[in-house]
Amino acid sequence: MQKGEQLYEGKAKVVYATDDPQRLILHFKDDTSAFDGEKVERLAHKGEVNNKFNAFIMQKLAAAGIPNHFERLLSERESVVKRLEMIPVECVVRNVTAGSISRRLGVPEGMELDPPTFEFFLKNDALHDPMVNESHIRAFGWATEEEVARMKELTYRANEVLKKLFADAGLILVDFKLEFGRFDGQVLLGDEFSPDGCRLWDAQTREKLDKDRFRRGLGGVVEAYQEVARRLGVAL
Numbered sequence: 001m002q003k004g005e006q007l008y009e010g011k012a013k014v015v016y017a018t019d020d021p022q023r024l025i026l027h028f029k030d031d032t033s034a035f036d037g038e039k040v041e042r043l044a045h046k047g048e049v050n051n052k053f054n055a056f057i058m059q060k061l062a063a064a065g066i067p068n069h070f071e072r073l074l075s076e077r078e079s080v081v082k083r084l085e086m087i088p089v090e091c092v093v094r095n096v097t098a099g100s101i102s103r104r105l106g107v108p109e110g111m112e113l114d115p116p117t118f119e120f121f122l123k124n125d126a127l128h129d130p131m132v133n134e135s136h137i138r139a140f141g142w143a144t145e146e147e148v149a150r151m152k153e154l155t156y157r158a159n160e161v162l163k164k165l166f167a168d169a170g171l172i173l174v175d176f177k178l179e180f181g182r183f184d185g186q187v188l189l190g191d192e193f194s195p196d197g198c199r200l201w202d203a204q205t206r207e208k209l210d211k212d213r214f215r216r217g218l219g220g221v222v223e224a225y226q227e228v229a230r231r232l233g234v235a236l
């Protein structure tokens with residue numbers, strides 16, 4: 001597979017075309033950003049850890065019947081994925097309160113949510129990713145009713161699979177964000193799943209082992225990601 005032109009550079013990843021029009025290469029960077037790009041740092045080895053972490057999770061999800069774009073690891077920092085037409089919304093499921101739901105609703109961090117909550121956010125940095133609902137998504141033509149239903153179904157299913165996977169490793173899956181796209185008429189999970197896009201707490205101590213360490217300046221960010229990977233049995 002030949003690496004082609006750079007199509008897009010995001011905060012944590014670079015996307016390249018390939019000689020196959022249906023495939024892309026994702027390159028995972030060490031750059032880490034928070035607060036809409038206000039805080040940016042390079043954290044040595046984060047790219048490698050997230051590339052391997054994402055590969056592990058995507059394969060677990062595919063095995064559990066959640067179709068996604070991941071095809072194979074290409075190198076320490078790169079993976080081959082299917083080229084999706086991305087749907088510009090983020091799907092967030094929460095099992096425990098933290099982050100923006102605590103701020104928005106004035107509830108303390110750490111309350112169990114039963115049933116888990118589901119939220120859509122529009123991907124728009126300039127607008128700070130505002131929360132949107134299903135009628136907005138349909139009225140503005142970002143996705144069809146069927147696609148909205150499929151994204152919700154797949155996100156809830158991913159929550160069930162991942163909650164158990166992390167619980168077995170002594171971790172609480174507090175919340176996470178997924179993004180979807182279209183491929184061959186199907187809705188597939190795209191983007192990445194790594195500790196950059198979810199919250200994970202140690203089940204005993206409730207220590208944060210995710211990007212909140214970076215957001216809050218707690219240090220030991222990549223070390224925490226490596227610890228999660230070690231507990232899951234991800235080969236780094």
Ligand code: C5P
Nearest residue numbers: 098099100101175176177196197198199
């Ligand atoms: O900030 P908030 O509490 O809404 O985030 C919910 C979850 O979604 C967190 O795990 C966070 O890391 C993730 N997220 C993300 N990318 C965003 C917004 C949220 O990965 N742009």
